[in-house]
Amino acid sequence: MEWSTRPARPDQPFGSWADDLAAAFVRLEPRRIAEESFAGAICKVDAAPLQISRVTASGHIVHRLASHIAASTDDLCFVNLQLEGLGRTSQRGHEQISAPGDLAIADTTQPFEIAHRHHFKLFCFAVPRRLLRDTLFDRPRLGLSATETGRALSRTLASYAELCLSGGRLATTSAMLGTHIAELIAHAPDILADLAAERVHTPVLLSVMLDHIARHSDDPELGAPALATKFRCSERYVHRLFASTGRSVGEHVNEQRIAECTRALLDRTSAHKTIAEIAFAAGFRDISHFNRLFKRHNGLAPREFRRAAAH
Structure with a gap:
């Protein structure tokens, strides 16, 4: 209306x-x-x-x-x-x-x-x-x-x-x-x-942590330990929160990183960047690990994906 x-x-x-x-x-x-x-x-x-x-x-x-x-x-x-x-x-x-x-x-x-x-x-x-x-x-x-x-x-x-x-x-x-x-x-x-994290209502804290991941996924150190330190709770509590989403902290982080790399490989202004540069800028440290995750998410290896997007 x-x-x-x-x-x-x-x-x-x-x-x-x-x-x-x-x-x-x-x-x-x-x-x-x-x-x-x-x-x-x-x-x-x-x-x-x-x-x-x-x-x-x-x-x-x-x-x-x-x-x-x-x-x-x-x-x-x-x-x-x-x-x-x-x-x-x-x-x-x-x-x-x-x-x-x-x-x-x-x-x-x-x-x-x-x-x-x-x-x-x-x-x-x-x-x-x-x-x-x-x-x-x-x-x-x-x-x-x-x-x-x-x-x-x-x-x-x-x-x-x-x-x-x-x-x-x-x-x-x-x-x-x-x-x-x-x-x-x-x-x-x-x-x-x-308040200490364990005293904050669960949906509220989970939403705030997901927002933090969305904004800081390019941080190579981002994971359950970093979230526990940031929000003053135990790593065990972080894992328990994310269990309710059906995915681990690492899976949420990698999903954000893969999405960022996918956008970069589709962006012609990033054509001068190597695939490794794009992966490292998104927060990945291991190029082999990145290649496997990218193919699992997109069905093609990064190099094949870039080649197909250019045509």
Whole structure:
């Protein structure tokens, strides 16, 4: 579902935006911050048990008023993941400032204000309140952008949101992703509290470790020992986490490396590089091991694959 507005009349600065917000979320009242033209767009998808929306708009304020709440039966929380711009969410006398990568929570059963002075973009996760722990509402501070682990969690949430919004998702797949997103959000404070790994909810920690592998697969030292050191847990615990995926840590790492090498061999700008240079740059140390893995994944040896891709 999609909504967009670009008002043409000066006496209606938001056009249909209030109705668009109500259709996509709950009844809200938009208010101007500056005398500038407004444009806004919302793209929304159901990912039971929650709904995911991408909101892009010019700077403005939205209010959830007591009159809106009195006429509503909704029991939702908005968990907003800031993508662009700077946001300010005020509720119950508490203020949350959101830079890109941060989360902010707004409970729709009580009045709130969300303000963006300039153009912004965010993902809004509309989550049933019952799925979130009460501790999330006690003066929430979810500045994920402040730590490396928090940033990894932020990227994971954004990736899942993009997957759901990209279209073509089966209902069962969207529901699976939606359930996992709700778990990640519910346990975000554990990540930010810098707890020992064994005390962090398993799906959260596994997602963060997978994100780390995706970004650092070119590190020749990357493996279970490196993950154990990075996330302050035992190697045994790392192996137990990855057992739930059906693949070992090494298999996840090698899959990332092979994918990177495959892209490089298909890229004409890398034609001057030797296969060994490509393999070593991706994190492999043993060229024979790389050749075997590459053929297992792609059906051809690297040299044959490059030759076939060139024709």
